[in-house]
Amino acid sequence: MVERSQWCxxxxxxxxxxxxxxxxxxxSVWQVRPKVIPQAGxxxxxxxxxxxxxxxxxxxxxxxxxxxxxxxxDGTLAEGAAQIMSARTExxxxxxxxxxxxxxxxxxWQQVAELLAAGVAIRARIATERKRIxxxxxxxxxxxxxxxxxxx
Amino acid sequence: xxxxxxxxxxxxxxxxKGVFDHLRTRQGEAGTPLDTDTIExxxxxxxxxxxxxxxVYAPQLASLALxxxxxxxxxxxxxxxxxRSTQPRLTETPLLDxxxxxxxxxxxxxxxxxxxxxxxxxxxxxxxxxxxxxxxxESSEEFRRISRDWFSSAPEADxxxxxxxVLDGLRQQGLLPQPDAAAAEREPFDITREPxxxxxxxxxxxxxxxxxxxxxLLAIAYSNMRGYGDVHPTVAELRVxxxxxxxxxxxxxxxxxxxxxxxxxxxxxxxxxxxxxxxKAVFTLGYGACYGHNEVKAISMAIxxxxxxAGMKSGPRNPSEDPEFVLxxxxxxxxxxxxxxxxxxxxxxxxxxxxxxxxxxxxxxxxEQG
Numbered sequence: 442m443v444e445r446s447q448w449c450x451x452x453x454x455x456x457x458x459x460x461x462x463x464x465x466x467x468x469s470v471w472q473v474r475p476k477v478i479p480q481a482g483x484x485x486x487x488x489x490x491x492x493x494x495x496x497x498x499x500x501x502x503x504x505x506x507x508x509x510x511x512x513x514x515d516g517t518l519a520e521g522a523a524q525i526m527s528a529r530t531e532x533x534x535x536x537x538x539x540x541x542x543x544x545x546x547x548x549x550w551q552q553v554a555e556l557l558a559a560g561v562a563i564r565a566r567i568a569t570e571r572k573r574i575x576x577x578x579x580x581x582x583x584x585x586x587x588x589x590x591x592x593x
Numbered sequence: 594x595x596x597x598x599x600x601x602x603x604x605x606x607x608x609x610k611g612v613f614d615h616l617r618t619r620q621g622e623a624g625t626p627l628d629t630d631t632i633e634x635x636x637x638x639x640x641x642x643x644x645x646x647x648x649v650y651a652p653q654l655a656s657l658a659l660x661x662x663x664x665x666x667x668x669x670x671x672x673x674x675x676x677r678s679t680q681p682r683l684t685e686t687p688l689l690d691x692x693x694x695x696x697x698x699x700x701x702x703x704x705x706x707x708x709x710x711x712x713x714x715x716x717x718x719x720x721x722x723x724x725x726x727x728x729x730x731e732s733s734e735e736f737r738r739i740s741r742d743w744f745s746s747a748p749e750a751d752x753x754x755x756x757x758x759v760l761d762g763l764r765q766q767g768l769l770p771q772p773d774a775a776a777a778e779r780e781p782f783d784i785t786r787e788p789x790x791x792x793x794x795x796x797x798x799x800x801x802x803x804x805x806x807x808x809x810l811l812a813i814a815y816s817n818m819r820g821y822g823d824v825h826p827t828v829a830e831l832r833v834x835x836x837x838x839x840x841x842x843x844x845x846x847x848x849x850x851x852x853x854x855x856x857x858x859x860x861x862x863x864x865x866x867x868x869x870x871x872x873k874a875v876f877t878l879g880y881g882a883c884y885g886h887n888e889v890k891a892i893s894m895a896i897x898x899x900x901x902x903a904g905m906k907s908g909p910r911n912p913s914e915d916p917e918f919v920l921x922x923x924x925x926x927x928x929x930x931x932x933x934x935x936x937x938x939x940x941x942x943x944x945x946x947x948x949x950x951x952x953x954x955x956x957x958x959x960x961e962q963g
Contacts, residue, residue, distance in 0.1 A: 443811050446842065450850040477843070482779065483649065483677060484851075485685035486838060490799060492756055492860045492880035492898075494772035495690055497799040499622065500884055502650040508843045522843035526650070526852030529679075544844075568754075571835075574697045576750030578713035581728045582705050 442554060443561055448543060449523050450535055451560035454567075457532055463552060464535035473538060476520060479507040479530040504527050507533040511541045519545030527529040613669075617663055629656035635710075639925035641855065641885020642666055646925050647673025648785075650854045650884050667806070667929040674926050682785075684841060687848070687860050691858055691882070693755050696834035698886075701759050703829045703862060709756040714833060727784070759830040761862055761877070791917050798901050798920055802894040805881050806925030812925065814893035816915040817900050824899045826861035826879060833857045833886050858882045860890035863899045 452460055484504040490497050508522040521541025523533045539553045605781045633640050655673055662668035701707045715865055716811040717854025720827045726858030762771050782797035835853040842849040861879040881891040905912030912918045
């Protein structure tokens with residue numbers, strides 16, 4: 442299984458409805474309590490410029506976060522959290538639940554793992570598309586050398 | 594300047610909303626409402642511009658703003674900026690590193706052979722600027738066929754996930770200035786929280802230009818290129834791609850990807866000068882970056898960054914080197930707001946102008962008549 446640091450982004454690649462409906466199913470039999478009140482707002486993106494290596498803010502991005510504690514029907518406790526580039530706290534809470542289920546291998550974790558695998562596959566397709574964009578436009582300067590041309 | 598409260602016009606103002614929306618929908622039965630995905634995908638460069646100038650990476654909201662503003666980029670960026678002003682600031686990322694960008698384009702005008710190679714990506718640089726008449730009546734089938742065919746015909750690629758920077762090689766050869774360790778540790782200036790009171794640090798200039806209006810940046814950078822300045826840039830590297838946005842996981846503390854932003858980044862190499870701390874001459878550098886795919890903006894910003902560094906160091910010799918001149922005139926929302934406020938009623942101030950003109954003319958007449 443992929444590392445926990447990739448779970449949230451992989452699951453976000455799926456249609457939201459899939460995550461929300463799975464979370465709803467789990468919530469119908471478990472108790473979920475927020476460890477921290479879910480929030481939606483903005484994050485600031487801090488970069489270092491690659492010329493002189495000075496930090497600066499490129500801009501902002503929407504951010505929703507959730508940190509929950511879940512108690513299963515048999516009394517097992519687990520914690521999960523999620524932060525996403527979206528204004529939807531409902532989705533962040535659902536992803537935090539998935540995080541808890543996967544981390545603690547709570548009942549039904551295989552369902553979440555299947556979704557995770559589907560998300561990973563979508564991200565792999567996107568990565569492949571980007572690499573094909575690069576490979577189909579890769580410049581072969583040797584062609585110019587063959588005809589004795591000089592590039593300006 | 595004076596203002597006066599006036600009454601009336603409420604019905605007319607309410608009517609403008611209806612008329613504005615009517616013009617958006619006047620195709621009537623034959624029309625289809627624009628959906629936000631279509632705007633994001635098919636008008637991607639326009640969309641990226643609004644994200645960049647709005648200063649917040651919210652693709653769906655940027656599409657909505659464009660739809661609502663009926664394609665006016667300044668108005669759309671204004672709507673997005675207004676939205677962000679209603680949102681609380683939750684956190685900031687750790688310092689992110691653009692060498693981790695998942696690239697879709699990467700070129701250098703400085704070297705033919707760069708580590709990893711040059712890849713043109715999606716560009717119109719080599720296209721003829723001739724109308725493609727076949728797009729006038731493009732069918733849905735044809736649209737889907739293009740998408741399908743491209744993917745099946747594009748070559749398989751065994752490429753790395755990220756690429757080294759062209760500047761790294763020059764830095765290793767000692768041809769670039771050494772990074773300022775103190776500046777690298779300094780907290781960056783937050784233009785969303787603090788007003789620009791000059792002199793401002795370079796981080797304020799970079800942040801201001803990153804969300805500046807493209808045409809304004811280009812105009813001032815162009816003045817430098819044409820001769821009101823002497824940057825003489827060479828594009829060391831121009832890259833477009835997606836930067837993973839990382840935040841610590843609330844439970845584990847491990848850096849976790851929360852999403853990605855499309856961005857354009859440009860480094861220019863400019864004329865060399867003696868390094869203040871080194872005995873030998875080194876190239877000078879300029880840096881540009883913005884949300885979205887916007888090469889003109891990134892290159893213009895990099896040129897202006899270099900020009901402003903010169904102005905901050907030795908005093909401005911032309912407008913593009915003057916931080917106050919550049920940074921206070923490139924924000925689209927500021928400049929558009931000032932410009933369009935002239936449409937608003939100035940009845941009292943203009944009445945005053947008329948009174949003064951009449952008085953002056955009367956005095957002149959009195960003088961002429963002795």
